[in-house]
Amino acid sequence: MRLLGRLVLGSVALVLAVPCGALVLAAGVLLDPVSRDTVGALGLIGIIEGIDDMAAGLPPDVAIGAMVAFLRALAILLLLPPALVALIGETLRLRALAWYGGATGLLTAALPWIARGGVKPPSGQDALVAEGRVMAVLFLAGAASGLVYWMVAGRSAAEGRPAMDRSR
Template sequence: MRVLGFLFVAGLALVLAIPCGAAVLTLGAMLDPATSETLSRLGLVGLFTGLEDLASGIGPETLLFALAAIGRALFVLLVVPPALVAVLGAVLGWRAATWYGAGTGLLTALVPWLARGLTRTGPSADALVLEGRITAVLFLTGAASGLVYWLIAGRHAGAPSENGRA
């Protein structure tokens, strides 16, 4: 019975942590001028390309595929890191806020780097600075969702303490 209660609380914590991470990602993208410019440039290019494709006769399924790709990317950035850190924290009995905050933040920030094989996008120093800013926004996104999870369920993860409470 105790396990079912923890699974319910952990699921609820993830359901609340994921939108918090999405909000921080949105806020970070809006407040950081370089990140905002890069994302808007990429978004506008994709929008114009999609509109041109629709005008030239390519069907709307192309837009559905693009939306599915965006959805997968957001899933990998917003859902996988807090879920993975939550499972590891529960299995290993780690209850520290630093594990949930920093662990989720580091994993979220590393996702784009791991996806492209830890290589830089450009040879210039400007490209490295831009990547650093985006990595910082992603770290804050993961840290926020990890800390929300910890506040709700992570403090009670793992083995019970000495006084018998979980």
């Protein structure tokens, strides 16, 4: 019965954490000019233009494929890190605020590097600054979603665990 309760509580926490991370990500991209320009260059502006093309008569299968690819990328970026950190935290019965916020933020910030694999990033001072600022925005988005998860479900992750005998 306890497992079912933890699953429901974890699911509710993830449902609340993912939109919070999305809001922080959107705010970070909109408020930071370097991140806004970088995301614009990566194609987010192209998605908005693609919606205009759909209205102008783009074939539905192409439009649906583009939307599915965009939603898959958002799910990987916003859902995977808090879900993975929550799974590890629940398994190991971790309750630390630093674990949920820090690990989720670090994993979210590292996703572009992980997805890039062995491809070398562009070099130069401007590219490093842009990548660092985008990573900072991603870290904040991940940390926010991790902290929301912790507030809802993480604080009680270790309840029911036998207390350690400190008398010795």
